[in-house]
Every structure is written in structure tokens, then in C-alpha cells.
Amino acid sequence: MSEPSAVTDPAxxxxxxxxxxxxxxxxxxxxxxxxxxxxxxxxxxxxxxAAGYGMRSMMLTAKWLDVMADVIAAVDAPVHLVEPxxxxxxxxxxxxxxxxxxxxxxxxxxxxxLLAAAPRxxxxxxxxxxxxxxxxxxxxxxxxxxxxxxxxxxxxxPLYRRSVKVSMGAVxxxxxxxxxxxxxxxxxxRGAGFTVAALCLSERAITLxxxxxxxxxxxxxxxxxxxxxxxxxxxxxxxxxxxxxxxAGVDSLNVAAASAxxxxxxxxR
Numbered sequence: 001m002s003e004p005s006a007v008t009d010p011a012x013x014x015x016x017x018x019x020x021x022x023x024x025x026x027x028x029x030x031x032x033x034x035x036x037x038x039x040x041x042x043x044x045x046x047x048x049x050a051a052g053y054g055m056r057s058m059m060l061t062a063k064w065l066d067v068m069a070d071v072i073a074a075v076d077a078p079v080h081l082v083e084p085x086x087x088x089x090x091x092x093x094x095x096x097x098x099x100x101x102x103x104x105x106x107x108x109x110x111x112x113x114l115l116a117a118a119p120r121x122x123x124x125x126x127x128x129x130x131x132x133x134x135x136x137x138x139x140x141x142x143x144x145x146x147x148x149x150x151x152x153x154x155x156x157x158p159l160y161r162r163s164v165k166v167s168m169g170a171v172x173x174x175x176x177x178x179x180x181x182x183x184x185x186x187x188x189x190r191g192a193g194f195t196v197a198a199l200c201l202s203e204r205a206i207t208l209x210x211x212x213x214x215x216x217x218x219x220x221x222x223x224x225x226x227x228x229x230x231x232x233x234x235x236x237x238x239x240x241x242x243x244x245x246x247x248a249g250v251d252s253l254n255v256a257a258a259s260a261x262x263x264x265x266x267x268x269r
Contacts, residue, residue, distance in 0.1 A: 004065065004072065004079040010089040014080055017102035018059050021161060022092035024131075028157060035105045037159035039169075041097040042067055047169030048103050049075070056102040061087060064098045105159065108177045111150065111185065115192040117175065118147035120268050122194065124222040126182065126230055127154045128255055134158055135166030136256035137223075142170035144263035149176040150185075150220075183234040190239070194220040198238035199258055200230050205241035212265045221262050226254045 007014060017036055020026055031037050036056060039048045042064070049055065055077040060068060061084050072079050087095040115122065123146050128134055134156045141149055149158075155178070156163060158171040179185045189196050195216040211219075222238060224230035235241065244253065244261055253261070 051172035135163035
């Protein structure tokens with residue numbers, strides 16, 4: 001247990017992990033390089049700890065001391081007590097949840113090992129750069145029983161603060177890793193026994209209902225961006241093209257909505 005200590009200088013090096021949280025490009029480069037991510041709010045902090053992530057430090061305003069007392073007592077990490085105005089100076093925004101924690105990242109699992117531990121369904125997201133969409137997709141995966149998530153190299157960071165917040169901590173629940181060579185990694189999915197189904201609009205696409213009726217033993221659902229869709233190489237390598245039937249002249253959904261529909265439709269019977 002560490003006794004909370006007051007910090008009054010926004011330039012204090014003890015608060016360096018929390019500096020400039022609104023600078024997306026800076027944080028995208030810095031956090032993975034330094035092996036940290038930021039958990040915001042009581043529930044998210046608790047879920048990160050429950051998932052086994054180690055805490056580097058915590059920054060709290062006074063009204064959260066009682067709420068987080070059990071966490072403070074349980075962790076061996078410094079707790080920085082700050083005024084709300086100072087928290088805003090450091091982070092760049094109004095920290096209305098009043099509790100932030102700097103957490104240590106864990107090494108990502110090997111793709112082959114992750115697939116071996118995934119009994120039925122995995123999701124693959126290709127080049128999804130929007131952090132909110134990634135967070136929502138992870139929340140869908142957790143809620144609808146997807147065994148694992150795989151991200152292509154250019155995807156947004158699931159542990160970025162915005163992704164974690166939108167996912168409500170679901171990024172800590174669903175096993176995930178980042179692929180290294182896409183779409184060549186489709187061969188790895190197929191080698192692990194997965195049928196690779198690309199969600200797309202193409203002339204040879206079957207409906208999602210038809211895919212669900214096949215009840216493939218192991219299924220990898222691949223999603224791209226709403227605008228550009230999946231890359232030609234991905235579509236060429238996939239085992240199956242799949243479309244979500246839609247009405248009223250709508251031809252596509254964003255990745256968060258599409259993944260929720262596909263995850264529910266293909267849930268194990």
C-alpha cells in the first residue's frame with residue numbers, strides 16, 4: 001500500500017505518464033514504446049487490475065479517495081493526489097471521472113498460440129484506425145462470445161484511452177494480438193482450421209444467414225472499413241465472401257454495427 005501524496009506542480013515528473021492525453025499521435029507513439037496505457041474511471045481501472053495488468057501509478061482527485069480506498073490498499077504503486085484544475089492542466093481535458101491509472105502493458109500472445117486456444121470464433125479487423133470503433137468492436141466481441149480478436153498492423157491501439165473507455169474495459173476480457181503480415185496471415189488462420197469469411201459487398205457473397213446455417217466448426221470473421229472495405233488481397237485469399245442483407249437502399253454499416261450483427265448471427269447454436 002502507498003499513501004497518497006499531493007502533487008501541486010503540473011510539470012512534476014511523477015505525472016509524466018498522464019501528460020498530453022489529448023494528443024492522439026503523441027500517445028499512439030509513446031504508450032506502446034514505453035509499455036504503458038491509461039485506464040480512466042473506477043470501473044475500467046478495476047477491470048484492468050482484475051485482468052492481471054500491473055499498475056505503474058494512479059492519479060486521483062480528493063473525492064475519489066474513499067471510492068478507490070480498497071484499490072489503493074491493494075496495489076504497490078504511487079498514488080498522486082491532485083486538484084481537478086491541475087489534472088486538466090496535465091492531461092489537456094476535464095477529467096470528470098476523477099481517477100486515472102497508468103498501467104503496464106503485457107506482451108501480446110503469439111498468433112498460433114492464440115488461435116489454438118480459440119475454440120470456435122475469432123474476429124479479424126483490417127486497418128480500423130478509429131479508436132472508438134475498435135473499442136465498440138471489442139465490447140461486441142465480449143458480449144457476444146467471440147473467442148479472440150486479431151488486428152492487422154495498421155489498426156488502432158485497443159489500449160489507447162478512447163478505445164478502452166468505449167469498450168467499457170472489454171479490451172481486457174477478450175484475448176487479442178496484432179498480426180504481422182496481412183493478408184498472408186490468412187494462411188495461418190486456415191492452417192488452424194478456421195474458415196475465413198470476409199464481410200464485404202461482392203457478386204459472389206452469400207448472405208450472413210447462409211453462413212450461419214453452415215455452422216462452421218471454426219470461423220474467422222474479417223471486417224474492413226465502411227468506406228474502403230477490405231483490401232483486394234484479403235478478398236482474394238478469403239474462403240468465403242459474406243454480406244449482411246439490408247433494406248431501404250442502405251448498402252453498408254460501420255464496423256461496430258456490422259460486427260455486432262455478424263457476431264450474433266454466427267453465435268454457436
